[in-house]
Amino acid sequence: MADLISKSPCDGLLPVTVGGMKLIEEHPGQMWSIAPFKGQQKALDEALQAAHGMGLPTANLATGKAGNRALWFGRDMVMLIGPEPDRRLADHAALTDQSDAWAVVKLEGERGEDVLARLVPVDLRPQVFKRGHTLRTELKHMMASITRIGAQSFQIMVFRSMARTLVHDLKTAMEAVAARG
Incomplete structure (x- = not known):
């Protein structure tokens, strides 16, 4: 019988540092999609607040903090990241x-917005896309979730099967931004 070894999606691909920018893999813990039943948004918001100390996020926002975060993930969809x-x-x-x-x-x-500007069709400048803002968008040719988690940091999520492509595309954009000085 073969011994199976668990590997993270970006195993052997990260970390990458280019021109003062860093790309690292995060291990956020559990991730659960939450789709409210019809007419249950308010009750779900109250239950989420009572159980996890954060409310149901509205469109394009995240609630909570690292290790216990809820992301708006599309119409009638939330991603709970961290706890069960x-x-x-x-x-x-x-x-x-x-x-x-x-x-x-x-x-x-500090040039993360410039990197992402090469790959996504949305304005991620800090005056528009503030800390706690999140969105679902196309990143080059794959769907992604992007959340500003700090003044100069973004959390980016794609389907596990696209990890290698994500790292390649981000690294290429990082190199292009660094080359421009």
Whole structure:
């Protein structure tokens, strides 16, 4: 019988440092999609607040903090990152474990917006896309979730199967930005 070895999505690909910018893999813990049942948004918000200390995020926002964060993930969809969801949330929403489905990386550095400007069709400048803002968008040719988690840092998530492509595209953009000085 073969011995199976668990590997992270970006195993052997990261970290990468280019021109003062860093790209590292994050291991956020559990990830659960939460889809509220019809008419249950308010009750779900209250249950999430009681169980995890954060409310249900509205469109393009995140609530909570590292290790216990909820991201708006599209219409009637939230991604809970960090803790296992309290069982009472299932009274108000469909819960699905997504823990192994996503590659999660952090891009850090003062030119991170310039890197992402080469890859995404949205304005991520800090005056527009503030800390705690999140969105689902195309990153080059794949769908991604991007959240500003600090003044000069972004959390980027893509499907696990796209991890190698994500790292390649980000590294290429980092090199191009660094080359411009």
